[in-house]
Amino acid sequence: VPVVVIGNITAGGSGKTPLVLYVVQALARRGWRPGIVSRGFGGRVQGIQAVSPESDATLVGDEPLLLARRAGCPVFVGRDRVAAAQALMFAHPDCNVLIADDGLQHLHLGRDVEIVVIDERGIGNGWPLPAGPLRECPARINEAHALVLNGDAPVPAGVEPRLMFGMHLVGDRFHNLHDPQRTCGVEAFRGRRLHALAGIGHPARFFRQLERMGLRAEQHAFPDHHAFRKADLAFVGDGIMLMTEKDAVKCQAFAPPETWVFPVEAQLDPDLAQWLVEKLNGCQTA
Template identity: 50%
Template sequence: MSVPAFWLRRGVLAGMAFPLAQLFGALARWRRRALRPQRLPVPVIVVGNIAVGGSGKTPVVDWLVGVLRARGWHPGIVSRGHGGRIEGVAAVPAEGDPALYGDEPVLLARLTGCPLVIGRDRPAAARELLRLHPGCDVIVADDGMQHYRLGRDLEVAVVDEATLGNRLLLPAGPLREPLSRLAEVDLVIAHGPLAAATRAAAGAVPVFDMHLQGGSLEAVAAPGRTRPVAELRGCRVHAVAGIGRPQRFFEQLAGDGIEPVPHPFPDHHRFTPADLDFGDALPILMTAKDAVKCRPFAPEDCWEYPVRAQIGSGAAERILEKLEDGRTTA
């Protein structure tokens, strides 16, 4: 998403908004104390962040589901369904319409094959998930850190230094919660290098590094038709990204030796055929989150660039240890 320029520095506009940021912080603290968490009969792992904008939560949720399954758990996912039109709660089919259910939930349903329920009311979504899938024994809450009505057993904070900006609370800066919140979670996953001050803010909470690794390209209009990324090294391509931080996608392509012609769009953008009409024969590359929305009208030479989270050694073990300690003491 595009953020105000004054969120990047502590200038005059940020200073003018600072009293509102103090009020926001006070209201957030009051809300957190006032809300009574609703506990569920299975453990809940929240994956979230403290700042507005993309930090890489979706690949982390995909990674976490794989970790849990490998240990014998049966995970389900709850999500907000941002960008969709569903009111109330609803199960998301893997081939669901992103305009109806939201792009990220549909992508996660396709990536993970997990049962997934969306809803603004996260506890209600979680209860519906358990009703529909009684075999589910752990719930992963996508982007649920500030939804304190949903009780949680573990919190995973995903942090991208570039989204922290001037480190002030909304509306003076991009933070939903103060940096000190990182010291209260169970682990921090750092998407890219973190400043020393950010690592220090986490205190004794372990910080694990993450990078996204690309795989083979997949034709957006014809899933199953693939080509190696290496075929496009040294080539110019139209790079389409309607995600929280489009620049990261463009940089990743450049790191693979591809010359991107950047086309950034707002986060959760609803694409139309005209958005992909660039008037030439260059290939089009886009993120998986955008591909789920463009599949019905994508040109033949339009390719999804899938990525998987590679997370530092020890992160999975810490999550499983905490989760299984809770299982034995319950």
């Protein structure tokens, strides 16, 4: 079974989860039966765990739970991604392609396609962790099959990717956390007291997105994968809270009624999906 690894060379959110969703949905539309394996950062799972839409985010992690709710395919998590992949294939033998979420540095997992994604922060100060954001040197991008530039991401100096694709995260509707059938546009929040909450790798991206939509909100940034508690939301009072999908999966049990979620979708050049299908077809016939 071919394996597609989607990752980055820096710490912090660069847009991997929306890209994973895009790839899974694009492949499914073309007749593939994908499955997802993930580390489950922020979760406390021991061993290997199948993730369902009803799973506990504190156990399996926020990103895998979001993927399980949105992707429409099997999702398995585990520190050992090879074991997670084997467990997924045993439980779902009809799966014919695996997508590894954030698996670039997990070299024990074989891969047929590597896709690296970076955002507008690029490589930051160019230093490795902990002095900077780099997990690997920028030249690692040259070894991957493709580079995806999220938003206004720059191509790092000295990097010559084999292929490049642009990506933008878009959204225009909010839905109520407790009643997803209730949706509204940005006009419903203008002139209201707003709080924006983000416990993601790059909270400023969410805050800027709201500002570009004309919304002025008090900003509350939390660490990536933060394990939210009711006390964390005490600032809301009589205001309205806006949050990301990734945070919403952890706050549903205690968030106030006027909590609204802003889902985003990845938009990419259709050539990426066509290129990926051709690569995967080549893997099957090799």
